Amino acid sequence: MTTTGTTTRKQREIEAREQLILDIAARMLLERGYLGMTMDLVADATEYSKGTIYNHFSSKEELLAGLVAHTGMMRQEMFRRAAAFSGRPRERMTAIGAAIDLFVALHPEHFRAEQIVMADSIRHKVSPERQHAFVAAEQGCMEIVGGIVTDALRAGDLTLPDEVAPPALIFGLWTMSYGGHSIIEGKPTLAEMGIPDPHGALRRNQQAVMDGFGWAPLTHEWDYENTRAWVLQEVFPDEARDAGFI
Amino acid sequence: MTTTGTTTRKQREIEAREQLILDIAARMLLERGYLGMTMDLVADATEYSKGTIYNHFSSKEELLAGLVAHTGMMRQEMFRRAAAFSGRPRERMTAIGAAIDLFVALHPEHFRAEQIVMADSIRHKVSPERQHAFVAAEQGCMEIVGGIVTDALRAGDLTLPDEVAPPALIFGLWTMSYGGHSIIEGKPTLAEMGIPDPHGALRRNQQAVMDGFGWAPLTHEWDYENTRAWVLQEVFPDEARDAGFI
C-alpha cells in the first residue's frame, strides 16, 4: 500500500466521513430541530451504521459540539478576512458586522447548536478537547476584534472613559449581535411589532453603540452602509453570492 | 358543600397544584437542564402520578410553555411598575433595565425555557392558547417600553432620524439585553476574556446605545447608576432584597 504524505487512504476516508456526518447532522438539526435529529436517522442518512457514527462522536452531545467547533473555525476565518479590510478601524469593525451577517446566513445551524451545547447539562458531557476547540475559536474572534479596537485607540479615533475597558465595548457589540440573531431566528412576528427589517435595525443599532462611545467617524459623518456594500463585494464576493446578499 | 365566590374547593386545589407543578418544574429545569427535567421526576417530586401531571399539561412542551407564560406575565408586571417610575423618560428606561436585571436574577429559568420553546420544532407542539399567552406578555412589554420612547419624543429629549422608527430603537436595547443575559448565562469564562463585571458592562453599553441616538440627558450629563439605585430601593425593594441586589 502507498501513502500520500502522512495520511493513509483509510485516514482520508475517515476524515471525509466525519465531514459527511457533520453536513448531514447540520441539515437535520435545521430541518427537524434538536429532538428531531436522532442518531438513528443520522446513521440512516449517511448510510453507515450507528456504531460507526459512534466511533466518530461518542454521544449526541459530542456530535453537536463537533458542529459548533466546525462552524466556529469558519467564523474565525471570516473574521480574520474582514479585519484585514483596508480602511479606518470603524470601517473594519463594520466589515466584521458584515462577516457575521454572512456567517449566520450561510450557517444558520451554528447559533442554534451553540445555544444547546452551552447549556450546562449538555456541556458537561462534552470532551474537554472538543470544548477547547470551540472556546479557542471564540477567543480567536475576540482577539481579532480586540485588535481593531486597539488600532482605533492608537489612531485616536476612539477614546474610552476610564471605567470602560476595550473588552467591555466588544461585549456590547457581541451581545447585540448574538441577541439580535437569536431573536430574529426565534420570533417570526417582528414585522407585526413594527420591525419590518430586523437585520437593518440591528446594523443601525450597532452603529449607535459605536456612536455612543464617540468612535470616529460618527454615523452622520460617514456612510457605513456603503462600506458594508464594498466589503461584501471585495472581501466576501463568493459568500455574498451564496447567501443571496448581492 | 359551600363554594367561595365562583370557584369550588376542587378548582382551587387544581389551581394550587398547577402552581406547584410549575414551581417544581422550574427548579428542576434550572438544576438538571431540559433533558434532566423528566415528566416522571416531576410527577415524583410533586407526589402526584404522571397521569395527573398530564391532566394539567398535555406534553412536556406544554409544561415548558406554561413556565414561559407564567414568568412572562411576571415580567410584564415588573415592566409596568418600572415604567411608572416618576422621572425623565430616559430614567424610566433605565428603570426598565433594572427591572430586567431583577427579573433575570429572580427567574433564571425564564430565558432558558424561552429559548427551548421558541425553537420551531418545539413550538409547533404547543397549543395556540398558551402560545398566545406568552406572545401577549411579550407584546405588552414592547408597548410599555414603546410608551416611554413616545414620551421621550414628545418631551423633546429624543429625536430619531427618519430611517429609525421607535420600535427599531427598542429592538436594539432588547437584542442587547437578551444576548447579554444569554451570554452571561452560557459562558462562564467571561472574566478570563477581560470582562470581569458583565452585568455592569451590559448596563454601560445600553446607555451607549441611547447616547448614540442622542437621548437626553446623555451619560456624561446624568448619573444613571444613581437612578438605578433609586429605582431598586423605591420601586422594587422586595425583589432587590430577594435577588441580593441591596
Place this chain on the structure above:
DNA sequence: CGCCATTATTGACGCAACGTCAGACACTGC
C-alpha cells in the same frame, strides 16, 4: 496465494423517558 492478527463495522439489545388508557378511587346527591 493463503493464513492469521488486527482493526473496522454492524445491528440487535438494554435502558430510560414520553405519553396513553383501562381500571381503581373519591365525592356528591338521593
Place this chain on the structure above:
DNA sequence: GCAGTGTCTGACGTTGCGTCAATAATGGCG
C-alpha cells in the same frame, strides 16, 4: 347505602440513546 360523575393512577407501548458481541475487511508474512 348506592348510583353516577369526575379524578387519579401506574403499567404498558413506543421511541431513541448508547453498548457490545459477532461479523467483515484489511494488511503483513511465509
